[in-house]
Amino acid sequence: MSSAAGPDKEYGNTVNRETFRTSLDFLNLESISRSLICQEDSTIYCLPERAQYGYNAFIYEADAFAEDGLEGSLVEHVVKESEMFHAKLGRFESASERPFFPKELPDMFLPPNQCVIIDVNHKMWDVYFQNLLPNLVKEGSDGFYASSAVRDANCLLAISKRVHTGRFFAESKFTANTKEYTAAIKAQDKEALMNLLSYPKVEENVKERVLMKAKKLAEEAAYKIYPSLVRELYARWVIPLTKEVQVEYLLRRLS
């Protein structure tokens, strides 16, 4: 039997969509936190992978393939095509998995009436390309265009998933303290919600933990990143966006 037959068979026999959907116990704060810590590794480890290549401005040129009749940059194509493929597998049935290019996906691959859809990917895209990438890579081109574009797509996917996991935190916090949250939601009071869901000490722990992980990685990895950059990414963007997802989710929670 060929080696490819094994995993296919196992997939068909043991994993169904329901298993995927319920694999995250979204009402248990501890299990969501554990999932977040795992995702931390993905968001940190993808960075040196991208940092091994130069900036490669060509892959961000919007009209690079105009002669071939294609609109958009190489990196956009990589993200769109991978989302098309992932959509066929049902990736976007999970509420924490948001596509960057939902309009490019056939409707049949998007969940028809997923309760509340929160999506901050447009902000994530800008943060990644404007704030993170220029500090992550060397200036100039080294010709590794496709490799760089694929690494960009991997980083975007990992960070986006982490940020959108916020909605599970929000649901969990709402369930644990329904009375107070309900009052703030009815008043549509963003500030009150932000105060209720924020745990400054936990945030400090997260920032310290990612700094430590990045320091360890910087010692071990062949491609260097600055550990402080990872801490800053979390402090300035990842945690605030995760909280924004929570507030936006809660504002719509009772409608």
Ligand SMILES: O=C(O)C(=O)C[C@]1(C(=O)O)C=C[C@@H](O)C=C1
């Ligand atoms: O741990 C939580 O309760 C979260 O909501 C996650 C998170 C984070 O993004 O790391 C966000 C808000 C809290 O203030 C603490 C941490």
